[in-house]
Amino acid sequence: MYVEIRGVEYLSVTELARRAEMKAVWVQSGRRVRIAGDGRYIELEVDSREASVDGLRVFLGEPPRMYKRTLYLSKIDAERYVGPMVGEYGRSTPQPVKVVALDAGHGGRDTGKVNARMKLFEKTFTLDVVFRLKKLLEAQGFRVVLTRTEDKYIELPDRPAIAAKHGADLFVSVHFNSVEASPQRVTGIEVFTMTPQYQFSTDDYKREGTDQARQLNPGNVHDVWSSVAAFQLQRRLLADLKTSDRGIKHQRYAVLRLAECPAVLVEGGYLSNDAEAKKIASPAYRQDLAEGIASGIRAYASTVAQARRSK
Ligand SMILES: [Zn+2]
Structure with missing residues (x-):
């Protein structure tokens, strides 16, 4: 075959x-x-x-x-x-989604991406979005775990560990983006999942990470359902925010590599683009972003429930 x-x-x-x-x-x-x-x-x-x-x-x-x-x-x-x-899950059975771990990217000494002209820091906005999202998800009956609740740096491996300790069924890391080349032209949303074993990450066009590709990581156990989650999040985010589609991609980020449940990393817009940075700095956009992610999580949870029923 x-x-x-x-x-x-x-x-x-x-x-x-x-x-x-x-x-x-x-x-x-x-x-x-x-x-x-x-x-x-x-x-x-x-x-x-x-x-x-x-x-x-x-x-x-x-x-x-x-x-x-x-x-x-x-x-x-x-x-x-x-x-x-598209609903072809093979033999894998998903876990029902009750506990959602939200990871606000960066924090403390790690500012994340910066728009220096506008004095905007990624770490501030990721935490704000996570707080908004927590409220929305709790109102819908999910239990929410936050990897950080203040402007403090949490080591990368500790983030999925906090999620696992609280029995998270889904891990969502929130970030904002930046590019060096033509920053005023690049805008939009992208969602990452862990690169599967034997594959190369999306930005590794030259296929240089051969040793990394060979390695099996904890996050890979959940490839199937991480893909479903990424798809549902990207679909809802693009429908709600009407912004450009930067695609669903693979990267061996530490938080995805070590996740013990399905995991995605959302890049919610480009701070390097002045117009988009202005939007990100507005509470209204961050609320829309949180609502888009929440509706993606809801869609994922109902896809999981449906798949479990048909087992
Ligand atoms: Zn980031």
């Missing part, structure tokens, strides 16, 4: 479509395939790491490849990443 292409295990899109009870068709002959069914779809492009699920940008671990006139998607991308986003 699987074929090996350039040392990577691949699955045909026909087989992925069959499993997900969808249909795979060429939308651009020899170039783009659409796997669709039940109002959901995955679009894949030959040799491109950028794909889309229901119109959301998703960065694959491996580019889809042509083999004997059929398109193939890497087994890991199919089974742990985009498959789960």
